[in-house]
Structures are given as structure tokens and as C-alpha cells.
Amino acid sequence: MNPADAIPASFADRALFEPIAAWLGRFAAPGVPIHAELDALLAQAAPAARSGDGAAIRFVLPAGDVEGYEARIFASGEVPTRSGDWHDFFNALAWCAWPRTKAACNRLHLAELHARTAAGLPGRGPRRDALTQFDECGIVVVSADTEFPALLAAHEWEEALWTRRARLLQSTRFLVFGHGTWDQLRAPFVGLCAKALFRVVDPAWLALPAAQALAETDAWLAAHLTANIDTLTPRSLSPLPLLGIPGVTADNECAAYYRDTRQFRPRRRTTPSAPPT
Structure with missing residues (x-):
């Protein structure tokens, strides 16, 4: 990795960092900010950020049992x-960018934990597994063209990302939610994949200022996860090869790139396509 990549601001202009680009640009020194700087940033960027139980969010050193991670956030x-x-730094920025959804995920984690305990069920269960996967590597594909969510869910990679590229760039936005994905995007590798949820919008959405579009999508995503928690599983999240998205790598500027099945695998018959929402 280039030494400049140890500077948060060096990622501000890269593709897929758009939801947090403005805040990355503030940190031009090597290394990640300390806790006090993260608290100050959150107070400015998302002053209403709260846990699933309504507690004001702040960033602290880890302590105690890792299994109590969500419970600690919820209560305190x-x-x-x-x-x-870096991984935890990007999580702090996710709280700045997606405060409603982060709170909803925290609330849903605790509700599912208590429900499984009351029912005497062991383990985390598929709902919590899906919430964790999306928290780590989630992406929201927002499109004003209904064809693109359907094509991507069907793994029609070359058709969606190359053949119809001009239409894709005009109609579709890729908004990363997962802090683990931002961490991996510091040094992208072949096979890097996110877990996608799809949203179809009116074309007027595309004209919104970036901050307004993000806040509106945050509200939608929080409501969507809450409303669909009963059917949420890891298999309900659609895989999306990130290096195929235009602008992420110069290598994808040709049709042959999308024929590399190491990344662009056809959809298995047993894998359900995620329907547009």
C-alpha cells in the first residue's frame, strides 16, 4: 500500500467512499483520529445519533466480553x-453517515437476542447474522431504472456494468454502508464483494444534493430493515463484486473484465434473486 494511503484524506476522492468523503478530507495527517476527535466529528455530523435504546453515541475503548458489543451500545x-x-475508524464514520440505520440495526440485534433467549434458541440466528453481514459489508444500490436492480440480482454482470454502462452511470448510485468494506477498499483485491440491498427511486432523487440524498436513504434503509426483519437472512442479501462498479478500478474499462468468473460468477439456481424494493 502506498504510504499516502495511511492518510484518511487520501481516500476522499476514491469511488465508493462518497458517503464519508467530506469527513475523510478533514484528516490530512497519517493515522486515524483519536476518540475525542471522533466524538467531536459525530457531534457535528450527526448530533442526534442515538443507540437503539436512545442513548447518545460516543466512542470508547473496548472492554469486557466481545459478545456484549451490541448490548453495550444499546444500553449506554x-x-x-x-x-x-482503521476498521473501527470507518465504523465511527458510518455512525456519522448512517445514524438512523445504525440505531435501527442495534435495536434489531437486541430484539432478536432477547427473542431467541426467551424461546430457548441457541446461537445468534440468521437475522442477527444478516444484520452483522450488512453492518460489515453492506451497500445500497439506488436506481431510477428498474432494470439495473433486476440485472444485478440476477448476476447479469456484463450486461449491467458494461453493456449498459452509460445508462447505469446516469441512473444508479452505489452507497456503501459497511465499514468493513471501506477498510477493504483501502487496498482492493480481486473478489472483493459487498452485500447489496436494492432501492428503486423516482428520477428526481438523483438531483438531490449528496448530503440530502444520503440522509433520505438512511431514513429509508432504517425503515426497510425494520419492516423486513422477519425475512432477513444472509441469503436475502445480494452479492455485488465491487471491482466491477465503474470507477473503482481502471481494469474494468473493457468487456473482457466481466468474463472473469473468479469475480463475476453466474447465479446459482438455488440462490434467490433479491427483488427491487
């Missing part, structure tokens, strides 16, 4: 954040 608003850790 304290988000365990390792010093100097």
Missing part, C-alpha cells in the same frame, strides 16, 4: 473503538 451508547484501528 458507548461504541467500543480500538485506538489507531
Whole structure:
């Protein structure tokens, strides 16, 4: 990795960092900000950020049992954040960009935990597994063209990302939610994949200022996850090869790139396509 990549601001202009680009640009020194700087940033970017139980969010050093991570956030608003850790730094920025959805995920985690405990069921269960997957590597594909969510869900990669590229760029936005995905995008690798939810919007949405479009999508996503929690499983999230998205790598500027089945695998018959919402 280039030494400049150790500077948060060096990622601000890269594709797929758009939801957090404005905040990345503030940190031009090597390394990630300390807890006090993250708290100050959240207070400015998302002053109403709360846990699933309504506690004000702040970033603290990890302590205690890792299995109590969501419970700690829910009860106290304290988000365990390792010093100097890029993964946890991006999680803090996710709270800045997606405060409603992060709170909804925290609330849904605790509701599912209590429900399974009351029912005597072991383990985390598929709903919590899906919430964690989306928290780590989720992406919202927002399109004013109903064909693109359908094509991507069907793994029609070359058709969606190359043949119809001009229409894709005009009609569709890729908004990363998962903080683990941002961490991996610091040094992208062949096969890097996100878990997608699809949203179809009116074309007027595309003209919204970026901050307004993000806030509106945050509200939609929080409501969508809450309304669909009963059917949420890891298999309900659609895989999306990130290096195929225009602008992520110069390598994808040709049709042959999308014929590499290491990344662009056809959909298995047993894998359900995620329908547009």
C-alpha cells in the first residue's frame, strides 16, 4: 500500500467512499483520529445519533466480553473503538453517515437476542447474522431504472456494468454502508464483494444534493430493515463484486473484465434473486 494511503484524506476522492468523503478530507495527517476527535466529528455530523435504546453515541475503548458489543451500545451508547484501528475508524464514520440505520440495526440485534433467549434458541440466528453481514459489508444500490436492480440480482454482470454502462452511470448510485468494506477498499483485491440491498427511486432523487440524498436513504434503509426483519437472512442479501462498479478500478474499462468468473460468477439456481424494493 502506498504510504499516502495511511492518510484518511487520501481516500476522499476514491469511488465508493462518497458517503464519508467530506469527513475523510478533514484528516490530512497519517493515522486515524483519536476518540475525542471522533466524538467531536459525530457531534457535528450527526448530533442526534442515538443507540437503539436512545442513548447518545460516543466512542470508547473496548472492554469486557466481545459478545456484549451490541448490548453495550444499546444500553449506554458507548461504541467500543480500538485506538489507531482503521476498521473501527470507518465504523465511527458510518455512525456519522448512517445514524438512523445504525440505531435501527442495534435495536434489531437486541430484539432478536432477547427473542431467541426467551424461546430457548441457541446461537445468534440468521437475522442477527444478516444484520452483522450488512453492518460489515453492506451497500445500497439506488436506481431510477428498474432494470439495473433486476440485472444485478440476477448476476447479469456484463450486461449491467458494461453493456449498459452509460445508462447505469446516469441512473444508479452505489452507497456503501459497511465499514468493513471501506477498510477493504483501502487496498482492493480481486473478489472483493459487498452485500447489496436494492432501492428503486423516482428520477428526481438523483438531483438531490449528496448530503440530502444520503440522509433520505438512511431514513429509508432504517425503515426497510425494520419492516423486513422477519425475512432477513444472509441469503436475502445480494452479492455485488465491487471491482466491477465503474470507477473503482481502471481494469474494468473493457468487456473482457466481466468474463472473469473468479469475480463475476453466474447465479446459482438455488440462490434467490433479491427483488427491487
